[in-house]
Amino acid sequence: MAKKGSETIIERFRSITENPQGYAKSLHEKGKLVAGYMCTHVPEEILYAAGIVPVRILSSHVSQAMTRSYIHETYCSFSHDCAYQGLVGNYDFLDLITTSSSCIHMGEAFNVWVRFAGFEGKHYLISYPHIIETKPAASFMEQSYEEFRKFLEAFTKKPITDEDIEKAIKVYNHTRGLLKRLWQLLRRENPPITGTDAATATLASQFMDKQEFNKLLEKLLKELEAAQGKGAPGVRLMVSGGACDDMAALNLIEDLDQKVNLVFLDSCTAARYFWFEIPEGRADKLAAIAEGYISRIPCPTKDNVPGTGEKKRLRFVQQFIEEFKPEGVVFMYQRFCSPQPHDFMALKPILAKLGVPSTDLELDTTLPVNQFRTQLEAFLEILKPVVPLE
């Protein structure tokens, strides 16, 4: 039986998430400049305006110990995995590697690429304010982006015009808008797409040339927005965490004995990546980009309002819970990540107030399937007890 268009597109996204370096290499072989980026604080729009395709470096899920000699043992396995991919040459063909000063674990992974994986002279670290909820943060970011722009102009030996940046902003805003529409489908009682597939598409967007991605996602949305959900609705769960790029973990959530609908993914590999917009048509393009990035759902490494200690992200999480109506939240974070679990401690009272229970899963390079399954099934039993067998 011929596959539906939506299935073919989702399969295309899946194949790219399973072999991102293969996809990136194919761009390189077509003569495109390709840059790896290690954090979503990198303003991809400026790279794109320079004619460079940004490709995110994420986990390869290979269990290995070689990076223990390069970065600290108690840095998260995600940063180890990203460092590993540089060391084994998965991305040797990249023209450039970039990151922003965000979390120190990923900073070390970046340093490994630069110092030990042959990217010395082909790298750029974007200065990014530690706390973004301050007045000087925007001007600091503008200045930092201006330096990045100059670096890229020298790197590509061609100017980056305001028109180039405006076009890039529009392409990226379009991607973000499409991804929002995709996730809005999960608000339905019986969504026409699984949360894992929506997460896969979102992940693919971080590897792909945005114009190519946008065309595919437009087609997919056209079909899905007219489609009905399959089967009976399941227990609605939301995942909140750090770099949740292990689709097997999300798949596990939607493959338990009780039917589950993963309805929202609050992570830097999903909502935090796209749930914002950059103002279009502004005279000062870099100021517009800074404004857009400041308005994002903050990463826990940057989220602290000076004076009050308030975490802006909590407001977003509350908003998502109200809109997507999850019955439970699964906190999913990388082992040894400090900011993320600290956030959960602050989030738990808010969830309690909203009457939404939560459970924690600690991610590593490998996935302890049965341990997670046991914990998740117990969590579901708390949410919706299964009628005992006679």
Added chain:
Amino acid sequence: MNKEKILAGIDAGHIRTKAVLVKGQEVLGYASAATGLDAAGAAEKALNQALAAARVPRGELGGLVVTGIFKDVVKVPELAIEKTIPEYMADAKGALFLNKNSRTVIDIGGNVHKAVHYDKDGNLLDVIQNDKCADGLGIYYTTIAKTLGVSEEELSELALKSKKSVAVAIQCGLCAESEAIDLMCQGVDVADAADAALRFIVERVAAMASTMPLEPEVVVAGGLAKSKALMKHLPVLLKHDVSVLSLPEYVGAIGAAISYEGGK
């Protein structure tokens, strides 16, 4: 080295205490005993067994040197130990004694693994030891054998039958063991689970050893060097040829014995 005297060396390790008797270039006898809670008693037992194996009366011993983590604990009057030497030095001397072309020895012991680089005379040039999270690989090996319901020898044979590569977390032995069990709960073939559990050991050893120049020949010592399954993975992960020394678990004890009177 004194070629006339029969010299004894004891390596009082975390798990086992090893004793050897050496005369000139010949190893006359060797034996080991579980260290347990009585390291001095284990040293006495291993030495007596080595003497018996070599048919050498205690009175004919020309010197006794001890190394190993318990070296200061076993230095009791009854044993008449004349000298102690650090484990790294014992490893270098012992490895060079067993293979004169060797310049790097990787010692995978019960609790500690280390790599030692030395010159043609056995002088230390560089040393490295595992970090805390990688402690206890030998103990882990025994635990995995028990977990999978096989002997330590059978564990290696089992892992060698693996046909499909699967993986466990490599943070520490506890995580690795837990995930080996999880693999079995998923219905993964026990040989594949055994291979994944053992590859964890080699990952940790290779990660440590690759931080220093591996000058050839690279040889392997320690009890775990006897596991063919481990030695299958080690050259691959190290990207370097290695050979296993004869009597790998006695390398430290041999190094201790031949260090008597400074090895003169």
